[in-house]
Amino acid sequence: MKIREKIFKLLFIAGDKYKIFVVWFNGVCRFFLITALFLFVLSFIFYIGFHYSPETHEGLQTVFRVLFLILFLSKYLPEILNFRKPEAVSFIFKVLLFVFVLCVFLANFNLVSPEKSIWRLFYGNNLVITAIFLIGISEVSELLNTLSNIKIHPALIFSLSFLIIILIGSGLLMLPRTHSGQLSYLDSLFTSVSAVCVTGLIVVDTATAFTTLGKIIILCLIQIGGLGIMTFTVFFGYIFTSSGSSFRNRLLLKEIFSSESLSNLFKLLVKIILITFLTEAAGALIIYASLDWEAEERVMFSIFHAVSAFCNAGFSTLPDGLYSPAVRYNNYVQVSVALLVILGGIGFPVLVNVYSAFKRTLITLVRKIKRSRIPVKPGKKNISTRLVLYTTTILIVAGAGLYYYFESDASLKGVDNTRKIVASFFASVSARTAGFNMVDISLWSYPTVFLMIILMWIGASPGSTGGGIKTTTFALACMSAWNSIRGRERLKLGNREIGSKTISRVLTIIFLSIAVITTGFFCLLLAEPDKNPIHLLFECVSAFGTVGLSLANTGSFSEAGKIIIIFLMFIGRIGPLTLFTGLMFSYHKRYSHYPEMEIIIN
Secondary structure: OHHHHHHHHHHHHHHHHHHHHHHHHHHHHHHHHHHHHHHHHHHHHHHHHOOOOOOOOOHHHHHHHHHHHHHHHHHHHHHHHHOOOOHHHHHHHHHHHHHHHHHHHHHHOOOOOOHHHHHOOOOOOOOOOOOOHHHHHHHHHHHHHOOOOOOOOOOHHHHHHHHHHHHHHHHHOOOOOOOOOOOOHHHHHHHHHHHHHHHHOOOOOOOHHHHHHHHHHHHHHHHHHOOOHHHHHHHHHHHOOOOOOHHHHHHHHHHHHOOOOOOOHHHHHHHHHHHHHHHHHHHHHHHHHOOOOOOHHHHHHHHHHHHHOOOOOOOOOOOOOHHHOOOOHHHHHHHHHHHHHHHHOOOOOOOHHHHHHHHHHHHHHHHHHHHOOOOOOOOOOHHHHHHHHHHHHHHHHHHHHHHHHHHHHOOOOOOOHHHHHHHHHHHHHHHHHHHHHHHHHHHOOOOOOOOOHHHHOOOOOOOOOOOOHHHHHHHHHHHHHHHHHOOOOEEEEEEEEOOOOHHHHHHHHHHHHHHHHHHHHHHHHOOOOOHHHHHHHHHHHHHHHHOOOOOOOHHOOOHHHHHHHHHHHHHHOOOEEEHHHHHHHHOOOOOOOOOOOOOOOO
């Protein structure tokens, strides 16, 4: 018995020591991994952003290989010692990542012959950098999930995520190889805010002020700003972490994209990302086929404008945007961009619901052709989707009709009727957060300017890449006002009643939007006294609605004027209600109520 007790005692002691060793080893590896990732970020920024000699280039390649070796060992050795079977989705992507990283490791450290055709695919500095990026993404998602456990209101997390990306983007745009001349930090910050907030207002000419690398960085900022950093965070958290994603992150994303439940959140994310990239790819192909330029220019123009249009950003690689002579009369490009703007601004929840309805209709049709008796599960009638579609259609048609009426004898004078219709349709679409222009907007009449201000203020739909007070807010405000005029106390929509909380949010959003625009307009009047007040008001609404149309020439603003526009763009993209809620929200709820009273208001 004593021998058996000694054996068990030794086993318990060995097990405890092994656990202590694993914890210590994990901590050491985590330290090396974070340090290596930090050094890689600095090295990669120097690698792409600065000018250097061939000797330095070779030295950087060596640094990347050393960092890759450290990352490979510090990531996978702890996982081998402390193996946990993750969820199915996470497990598949982790295996794929490990196989790719292992192949790159074997090919670049001469453990296999890189001359063979199979291993040649994994050999080279670019493959090493790609592998490091994938390792970094898998770790950053877990790090962000850890940080999300800090007690911060989700609205504030959403706001801070945009602020962090803006600061990173402004730093990257200051790199010597990203711009072609002198670029002040304020102009770099303005460009980064405009790109991340998908606005399109510029203080320097994007076509000439930035190199190809700078335009790629702007494109990435637009894509991240359009989808939102939290979308990518939660998506990669589901893929690369064993826990999927933090509960708070899922709640935040559920609110952002109006998901009905948390159970289908990953499917919703996959659909959103697939719809985004497939739509942008299809748009880029159509634009590419509509041009007859050189291949390199066509590819850059097509991809950049497809992403910029779908994200409602309004950025262009041409000096005069879509008003440039190269594409001014290309109706295929104009219509393609307009359709991408509509799809991006209509909202991801609506796109997903439309996709589901189309899929259900297709299945029903196929089963009818096959004479199958298997019933198709009927879909739920989504009132929000119908409201968005009806409101968007009315705004586009009404806006195009009024624009055609106002501008037929102004900016569209002397143009054939087909061109007038295309220009009117494009202007009506673009005014609601896109910011592209295909006419000289300085020729607009004042009624058109007022019409554009209204459309910019309304903006896109909830859960979209656009700004403004949103189409549903405007529709519910109009319906609520009409309901009060008719003396009805309850607002009905379909077979549902709209709650008082929703109406309260509508009124709050409208009040805050007017307050922010008015404050910005007053500040601009002080900062830019020589500018036309109507043009300054237009600029404020354009910035708040993240539109990007400009009548006051933003590039000629003083530093104070640019800072005011920066704040308007940021508040407009986040949403004043979301931003102020995150800053002032209190977790203490009051459960007592005072007696109600009526106050005379008319």
